[in-house]
Amino acid sequence: MSESELAVIKPEALKTYIWLQCFDGSIQQVEEEVAMFCPMICREIVKNGTGSSKNHAIALPERVNPASLSLILDYCRFHQVPGRSNKERKSFDEKFVRIDTERLCELTSAADSLQLKPLVDLTSRALARIIEGKTPEEIRDIFHLPDDLTEEEKLEPLKNMNDDPRIRLLNRLYAKKRKELQERQKLKDVQVQEEQKDERSLDELLCFINGDGDSGGGKAAKSKKKNKRRKDQAKNPPKASSEPLNKEGALCAIQRKVDGGNISRVLCQSPDMQDGVEDPFEDADLDDGLDPAMKEELDREVEDFARRLNSVWPERVHLGQDRRIESHIGGNGSLQRFPGKFPGKLFVRILVL
Amino acid sequence: MGRGGSHAAPAAASPPWHALPDEVWEHAFSFLPADSDRGAAAAACRSWLRAERRSRRRLVIANCYAASPQDAVDRFPSVRAVEVKGKPHFADFGLVPPGWGAAAAPWVAAAADGWPLLEELSFKRMYVTDDCLEMIAASFRNFQVLRLVSCEGFSTSGLAAIAAGCRNVRELDLQENEIEDCSIHWLSLFPESFTSLVTLNFSCLEGDVDITVLERLVTRCRNLKTLKLNNAIPLDKLASLLRKAPQIVELGTGRFSADYHLDLFSKLAAAFAGCKSLRRLSGAWDAVPEYLPAFYCVCEGLTSLNLSYATVRGPELVKFISRCKNLQLLWVMDLIEDHGLAAVASSCNKLQELRVFPSAPFDAAEQVSLTERGLVDVSASCPMLESVLYFCRRMTNEALITIAKNRPNFTCFRLCIIEPHTPDYITHQPLDAGFSAIVESCKGLRRLSVSGLLTDRVFRSIGAHADRLEMLSIAFAGNSDLGLHYILSGCKSLKKLEIRDCPFGDKPLLANAAKLETMRSLWMSSCSLTLGACRQLARKMPRLSVEVMNDPRRACPLDSLTDESHVETLYVYRTIAGPRSDTPACVQIV
Numbered sequence: 001m002s003e004s005e006l007a008v009i010k011p012e013a014l015k016t017y018i019w020l021q022c023f024d025g026s027i028q029q030v031e032e033e034v035a036m037f038c039p040m041i042c043r044e045i046v047k048n049g050t051g052s053s054k055n056h057a058i059a060l061p062e063r064v065n066p067a068s069l070s071l072i073l074d075y076c077r078f079h080q081v082p083g084r085s086n087k088e089r090k091s092f093d094e095k096f097v098r099i100d101t102e103r104l105c106e107l108t109s110a111a112d113s114l115q116l117k118p119l120v121d122l123t124s125r126a127l128a129r130i131i132e133g134k135t136p137e138e139i140r141d142i143f144h145l146p147d148d149l150t151e152e153e154k155l156e157p158l159k160n161m162n163d164d165p166r167i168r169l170l171n172r173l174y175a176k177k178r179k180e181l182q183e184r185q186k187l188k189d190v191q192v193q194e195e196q197k198d199e200r201s202l203d204e205l206l207c208f209i210n211g212d213g214d215s216g217g218g219k220a221a222k223s224k225k226k227n228k229r230r231k232d233q234a235k236n237p238p239k240a241s242s243e244p245l246n247k248e249g250a251l252c253a254i255q256r257k258v259d260g261g262n263i264s265r266v267l268c269q270s271p272d273m274q275d276g277v278e279d280p281f282e283d284a285d286l287d288d289g290l291d292p293a294m295k296e297e298l299d300r301e302v303e304d305f306a307r308r309l310n311s312v313w314p315e316r317v318h319l320g321q322d323r324r325i326e327s328h329i330g331g332n333g334s335l336q337r338f339p340g341k342f343p344g345k346l347f348v349r350i351l352v353l
Numbered sequence: 354m355g356r357g358g359s360h361a362a363p364a365a366a367s368p369p370w371h372a373l374p375d376e377v378w379e380h381a382f383s384f385l386p387a388d389s390d391r392g393a394a395a396a397a398c399r400s401w402l403r404a405e406r407r408s409r410r411r412l413v414i415a416n417c418y419a420a421s422p423q424d425a426v427d428r429f430p431s432v433r434a435v436e437v438k439g440k441p442h443f444a445d446f447g448l449v450p451p452g453w454g455a456a457a458a459p460w461v462a463a464a465a466d467g468w469p470l471l472e473e474l475s476f477k478r479m480y481v482t483d484d485c486l487e488m489i490a491a492s493f494r495n496f497q498v499l500r501l502v503s504c505e506g507f508s509t510s511g512l513a514a515i516a517a518g519c520r521n522v523r524e525l526d527l528q529e530n531e532i533e534d535c536s537i538h539w540l541s542l543f544p545e546s547f548t549s550l551v552t553l554n555f556s557c558l559e560g561d562v563d564i565t566v567l568e569r570l571v572t573r574c575r576n577l578k579t580l581k582l583n584n585a586i587p588l589d590k591l592a593s594l595l596r597k598a599p600q601i602v603e604l605g606t607g608r609f610s611a612d613y614h615l616d617l618f619s620k621l622a623a624a625f626a627g628c629k630s631l632r633r634l635s636g637a638w639d640a641v642p643e644y645l646p647a648f649y650c651v652c653e654g655l656t657s658l659n660l661s662y663a664t665v666r667g668p669e670l671v672k673f674i675s676r677c678k679n680l681q682l683l684w685v686m687d688l689i690e691d692h693g694l695a696a697v698a699s700s701c702n703k704l705q706e707l708r709v710f711p712s713a714p715f716d717a718a719e720q721v722s723l724t725e726r727g728l729v730d731v732s733a734s735c736p737m738l739e740s741v742l743y744f745c746r747r748m749t750n751e752a753l754i755t756i757a758k759n760r761p762n763f764t765c766f767r768l769c770i771i772e773p774h775t776p777d778y779i780t781h782q783p784l785d786a787g788f789s790a791i792v793e794s795c796k797g798l799r800r801l802s803v804s805g806l807l808t809d810r811v812f813r814s815i816g817a818h819a820d821r822l823e824m825l826s827i828a829f830a831g832n833s834d835l836g837l838h839y840i841l842s843g844c845k846s847l848k849k850l851e852i853r854d855c856p857f858g859d860k861p862l863l864a865n866a867a868k869l870e871t872m873r874s875l876w877m878s879s880c881s882l883t884l885g886a887c888r889q890l891a892r893k894m895p896r897l898s899v900e901v902m903n904d905p906r907r908a909c910p911l912d913s914l915t916d917e918s919h920v921e922t923l924y925v926y927r928t929i930a931g932p933r934s935d936t937p938a939c940v941q942i943v
Contacts, residue, residue, distance in 0.1 A: 063373075105373060108373065108377055108381070109373045109374070109377055112374075112376070112377050112380070120380065121380075124377075124380045124381040124383070124384055125381075125384045127381040127384075128381050128382070128383075128384035128385050128390075129384075131381070131382075131385060131390060131393070131394055132385060132386060132387075132390050133390065134390075134393060135393055136393050136394075136396035136397045139393060139394060139397040139401075140397050140398060143397070145397050145398040145400075145401065146398050146399075147398065148398050148399045149396065149398060149399055149402060
């Protein structure tokens with residue numbers, strides 16, 4: 001619209017318009033109350049006084065393209081009307097996000113850069129609903145994502161991204177504390193561990209009578225350096241642990257879809273654990289110039305912990321008696337329980353009377 | 354970016370629309386309901402992998418040997434809540450020897466190093482030492498939630514460390530652990546200034562607790578919602594505790610028996626009357642019928658009732674439960690008997706989960722009249738019932754078929770007929786038809802335990818129909834290799850398979866080796882496996898860890914054993930961490 005045309009319309013409508021400019025230079029105008037619904041634009045208007053004319057259009061962030069802006073303004077136009085019921089708003093929202101994935105992504109990004117939180121949440125949830133229940137292949141397909149996770153990359157250990165020096169210092173101090181506790185643990189491992197005796201006399205077939213088991217359960221944490229890895233041989237002890245693969249299958253509890261090909265992709269994609277890559281880790285260098293005051297504070301923190309633990313730490317009393325997990329006859333004579341006294345812990349009786 | 358003016362801004366190349374900033378994807382991922390969805394997203398492309406793993410806050414390690422602790426820390430640097438599970442489920446029944454493994458220490462150490470901001474830690478069936486607890490107390494300045502389920506290896510000294518060292522702890526939840534009592538007054542180590550407790554569950558503790566200290570703690574923790582006492586807390590102390598915490602939502606009473614005294618009864622009833630928010634009730638050790646009416650005023654509000662420790666029987670029990678019209682979860686002893694269950698079924702229509710435990714499993718002479726009738730009645734009257742664990746001594750195919758027809762919405766069906774190989778007691782047929790009906794009807798079934806006399810036929814049904822089944826427990830069932838083959842070649846969603854005392858051998862195992870990599874774990878004990886097959890399996894599938902155990906009392910010298918030698922226990926699980934090095938002498942990794 002030319003300015004003269006606008007000059008004619010404006011007094012008739014008696015409305016104030018705000019001017020917005022996208023990164024590509026295109027300019028849109030929108031009713032003031034609609035624009036104000038968006039916090040970022042609202043700030044621009046109020047604090048910087050921009051947007052009141054075409055020449056002083058508010059410059060929008062790069063991620064807001066004209067199509068997304070149009071949608072966002074539709075959203076604002078609807079929601080800024082105060083009288084609407086929750087049901088109406090919900091219904092509008094549901095229809096609003098029924099757009100193709102590409103536009104939804106652009107819209108999410110635009111809403112995010114404009115800090116329009118309700119719309120960000122709405123679109124993010126819609127994106128999540130698209131992702132939910134899909135396999136990686138399907139996800140790549142829908143979102144046109146590059147298939148750029150190579151086998152090697154899946155093998156490559158992923159670096160710890162903690163760049164915060166404070167956290168790194170804390171880690172170092174905790175590592176020190178951990179080492180102290182490990183020393184103590186090692187001393188204890190030397191003692192023969194108290195074994196649980198199972199004295200269920202009723203159960204003839206139960207042969208898990210404990211002998212002098214070794215202290216297998218209480219091994220001290222391996223004091224490996226944080227980032228040291230070595231090439232793995234499948235049979236080697238896990239100290240030289242293999243490169244972490246796609247962890248999904250191993251770590252996460254649920255595997256929804258089980259068709260062979262899929263699962264092997266999602267699970268452990270390494271063809272062979274022996275083909276380890278060299279460890280790309282550098283040792284984390286923690287002695288970089290840190291604020292000495294902060295260091296001191298953290299030092300005090302750890303010492304405080306240690307002091308509190310030590311001061312309330314009476315000597316461990318080792319009871320000589322064996323732990324009994326036998327089925328005990330309850331005082332009323334009728335109740336028997338078995339391993340561990342907990343009612344859930346029975347599957348099928350072992351003994352056939 | 355030009356402001357105003359009529360000149361066009363330079364036509365910058367806009368980024369490809371899928372390459373949005375990480376924060377955008379992180380936010381979208383935060384709405385994904387399941388970890389598996391997050392995993393799929395992470396496997397899509399490099400940028401999503403980066404965004405997902407950096408924004409992951411909750412992590413579940415379903416098998417502590419599937420990956421190393423360092424792997425977990427490296428991959429997910431921002432985790433705030435971790436749950437790690439150790440020993441296989443059959444450890445609950447004494448089939449896993451002590452010292453088997455599942456030490457929590459490496460996890461605590463790695464977490465202390467890599468997740469200093471960790472807030473929640475859960476261990477299930479793991480070996481947790483006092484040193485672990487000390488390290489937890491010392492390492493995480495914002496530690497809030499400690500949950501230990503079915504663990505062992507620690508004592509009240511470790512609890513003392515937590516009490517003394519974790520100034521922000523909200524939840525201390527100890528479920529069914531073996532805790533050594535070191536006579537440490539660990540409760541008194543919560544500082545006087547400490548008020549943040551929301552959950553305190555020490556029901557599995559055996560020793561005494563200082564009641565005065567407990568009362569003071571309860572008084573000053575105004576946000577306390579869950580309080581589960583142990584057996585050592587006598588009934589008369591319960592009333593005063595309740596008066597100090599009327600806001601309680603979940604209560605585990607201590608010992609619920611005493612000689613009947615009217616004034617004690619009135620005190621209790623009055624105390625319960627003050628607990629308007631009480632929704633979940635448990636404990637009630639050795640409950641005596643005379644005191645049950647003290648609960649009456651809270652019955653209406655109860656949604657969860659765990660009476661699995663209450664050896665009470667008779668009309669008082671049934672009257673009490675029947676008043677709980679809004680009950681969703683009921684755990685009870687078989688002392689309730691069929692008629693009791695029928696009454697409960699008609700009163701408690703909102704029931705979703707039922708567990709009936711055997712009061713005298715080893716004593717066949719003790720006659721408790723709990724049969725298939727009880728389960729049939731409940732399945733008929735409770736439309737929302739979806740999870741069942743039921744111990745009984747007899748069953749019929751007809752009953753199972755009826756149950757299947759009544760309740761196609763079962764997600765968890767665990768039937769334990771106490772005597773192995775028990776057939777349909779009327780027709781003397783195997784219970785194949787009954788269990789087949791269950792899997793055919795209940796399309797959403799995720800967990801199944803079968804028992805009684807069963808042939809390979811039932812496994813064919815299960816393999817073919819149980820598409821959503823994730824966990825299957827089998828004992829004393831089947832007649833040939835075919836049974837196992839049906840399961841492993843079917844059951845599309847199977848994650849955990851545990852088998853004992855079945856005539857399953859090498860062939861189905863080797864024929865379906867690839868299936869094992871799609872599962873979390875397989876347990877087979879007292880079956881017909883040979884060492885040769887295990888060796889072959891290990892050779893064929895390097896990403897599986899194949900653990901063999903013969904005699905828990907002796908070392909397992911694999912090298913001297915021939916391929917033909919019998920394998921008593923096989924535990925196979927997928928792992929990316931390679932073979933573990935903390936096996937006791939009786940366990941060998943093939």
